[in-house]
Amino acid sequence: MKTLFVVVVGYLLGSIPTGVLIVRRLRPEIDLRSIGSGNIGATNVSRALGARWGAVTMLGDCAKGLVPVLFARWIGASATAAAMAGIAAFLGHIYPIYLDMKGGKGASTALGVFLGLAPLAALLLLFIWVCAALIAQTTAVGALSAALALPILVIGTAPAGPFRGPAITTAILIAPFVFYTHRENIRRILRGELQAGKKAGEN
Numbered sequence: 001m002k003t004l005f006v007v008v009v010g011y012l013l014g015s016i017p018t019g020v021l022i023v024r025r026l027r028p029e030i031d032l033r034s035i036g037s038g039n040i041g042a043t044n045v046s047r048a049l050g051a052r053w054g055a056v057t058m059l060g061d062c063a064k065g066l067v068p069v070l071f072a073r074w075i076g077a078s079a080t081a082a083a084m085a086g087i088a089a090f091l092g093h094i095y096p097i098y099l100d101m102k103g104g105k106g107a108s109t110a111l112g113v114f115l116g117l118a119p120l121a122a123l124l125l126l127f128i129w130v131c132a133a134l135i136a137q138t139t140a141v142g143a144l145s146a147a148l149a150l151p152i153l154v155i156g157t158a159p160a161g162p163f164r165g166p167a168i169t170t171a172i173l174i175a176p177f178v179f180y181t182h183r184e185n186i187r188r189i190l191r192g193e194l195q196a197g198k199k200a201g202e203n
Helices: 002-014 018-026 042-049 051-074 079-094 107-117 119-136 139-157 164-181 183-190
Strands: none
Touching: 002 051, 002 079, 018 042, 018 051, 042 051, 051 079, 051 107, 079 107, 079 164, 107 119, 107 139, 107 164, 119 139, 139 164, 139 183, 164 183
């Protein structure tokens, strides 16, 4: 019963459309889903409101992944239940009940999940994300690079204990899903169309 509870909480928290709410509050005349890429993530918020609010959106989306994991741990749920709550939050961001199941790509929320499950891996992932994004001049490449490294880093850094197995399993499940949600970006990258976030299809 406790597992079901934290999974439902994780999904509902993950479904909160951070970017949409921020843009709606600051620029009510703008529908985030109708500009740029139409995505609800940080990159598209940056297009609408600037980099500062894009960063705020990323932090909010990251928190959506972290809080359910910490909440599950706080109420004494098992490590597996905590990981399931994180996965539910990740899926909630991608398929939010509040937006007719049409959400974002999930990379920031996934980062939050691993801040709760495998903090060292998450910090290394953030470093890889930033470096790859700066080198390639596109945030999509940063997110995809981090997703590619995710299982390896979790396996290599997750400490022994009850959370190691669930963290590794979660990484193996989430990493390919990030590639799936970025499939259009991957096509654009292969065609050389995605540069510095200037094309409409990025995030």
